[in-house]
Amino acid sequence: MAIITIIGAGMMGSALAFPARENGHEVRLVGTHLDRDIIAHCRQTGSHPKFDRPFPDGVKFYDVEDADSAISGCHFVICGVSSFGVEWFSENMLPRIPESTPVLAVTKGLFDLPDGTVKTFPDYWREEAGKHGRKPDINAIGGPCTSYELVAHDHSHVTFCGRNPETLRFLKSCLSTDYYHISLSTDVTGVECAVALKNGYALGVALSIGANRKVFGDDTLHYNSQAALFGQSVEEMRRLLRLFCGNDAALSVGAGDLYVTVYGGRTRLVGILLGEGLTIDEALERLQGVTLESLVISKRVYAALRRRFAEEEIAARFPLLAHVSKLIAGEQAPIPWDAFTSEKFN
């Protein structure tokens, strides 16, 4: 039996308490300063307010002030903060975690760098800790997995990535169940980029749902146009992976994650409204409370490209990303279908 400390009581971090506790481990779920109401609710009811199934018996709940005792003696820490909490985790939590205690992050996203490349969160955390002479063992989870379906025991297949195969195998041995299937990879940059890139593209595919609803007044059929945008997304994600990571080995992880995000995520709702012709401000007003995480990631990918290429070149090489970026920036424009066609002659 291991002791597993989860920091961040959002949906994804909390969902991992299910396989962890069902496997018989001690699970300590620590809310951040933003999670006080959630932790209070969990303590009182044994359930997370967003899930319709109670936690397995025995999960322990902590407020952020008790993080030290929650971390003490644990075998690894799951970082469940959102991408907006990455700096907070770096400054407030990482220094409390012994270097020998692995961290497994579910936080998805990346930073854009001045040189036109991107930085993954594991790299960011390692670098920040390095400034204080520390070398944390940071690992991350990528791949298609929505929290509520994990809680429902749907079959899910994710990839744990990190630098140390032995750590990865240990993490897998603790969390793998008959419904939570885990691949392992040392390609941290590839996996993390692939799952971050899918955000803008999920919005892009959903545009066609809104656009067709506007034209045809219904929600039937229209898979041709979704499929066209899905294929275009896979093509552009491949180009971006090659650009940012030097190879596209993680493309299938990104394609799977794109698929689930088109259907299961909130990004879909933004895409549909933009496709119907609303501006980004109107769409966000309509969707009060929706997370903007995916919009931030899309903006960062575009910002990285802008440091490397002129606008016209981005529009030529990544026309769907360029279109989505325009819409997010407040412009309105029809889907540039003809920009997706190409001539590939040997």
Next chain:
Amino acid sequence: MAIITIIGAGMMGSALAFPARENGHEVRLVGTHLDRDIIAHCRQTGSHPKFDRPFPDGVKFYDVEDADSAISGCHFVICGVSSFGVEWFSENMLPRIPESTPVLAVTKGLFDLPDGTVKTFPDYWREEAGKHGRKPDINAIGGPCTSYELVAHDHSHVTFCGRNPETLRFLKSCLSTDYYHISLSTDVTGVECAVALKNGYALGVALSIGANRKVFGDDTLHYNSQAALFGQSVEEMRRLLRLFCGNDAALSVGAGDLYVTVYGGRTRLVGILLGEGLTIDEALERLQGVTLESLVISKRVYAALRRRFAEEEIAARFPLLAHVSKLIAGEQAPIPWDAFTSEKFN
């Protein structure tokens, strides 16, 4: 204005009459010996029996006996026969078409060869014609496009592939509309393999819909497991493209086509029933009249692999294809989730 002769009055061939005729071309739709009722219906009503929108005014209808006069003077021929009509087209129609008249085939599929590779239909037709000293100019259409959505003027993006860029540009100029978007490629083998391979995998992804229906008794959520199988499909399609074509450049065409087939195709229905636990015979009995095209293609891909690899090696390298092949062969087995997990360490 060009003259365009479509041979085969099935759904996809007939659907192409819409962009062709809307662009002002003369369109001659020729039914095969299996299409007599369809052609009679078209003549009488101006509509194809499977479409809820009538043909554009002026489409001309021919029975197979009048194929010669339909071909006479045309600028290109669209081959709209199903994969079961490939030999028939080769023996009965191709010899009537002048070598200088391009053929554009919508027929999807491939043959397995004794050496463990596969042959595309364009290659088959070229080789058969070559035996009689003829060199037809064969081109093909790949990519996600269901006929009824094309007829509904949904935005669709396909790839025309062939050996001659000038021919491809001419075909595109005749058929491209503001809703039918066309890329061009000389990578015939890659495009044709990609769109053929997606058949078994569409069935594979749909398995999870049936399996979840059985476990949870409903059709809600469950995108994690679909996404896991979708990602696995993209990964295996990439491996197969590298194996059969030496490169995976057409992967995004295959991914888009897989997406539309999971949703818009009849293969989905077979996959759901198999996922619910029916045998292939029970599923086919339930779906009287469903085309078996996709099952035939899946069997051929597996047969090609079997000439090259032992069963165990196929199960290790292509576990989803191996599983689908088992089900199609009449066996029953649960989805082999753990076979999809991998370790990728540098």
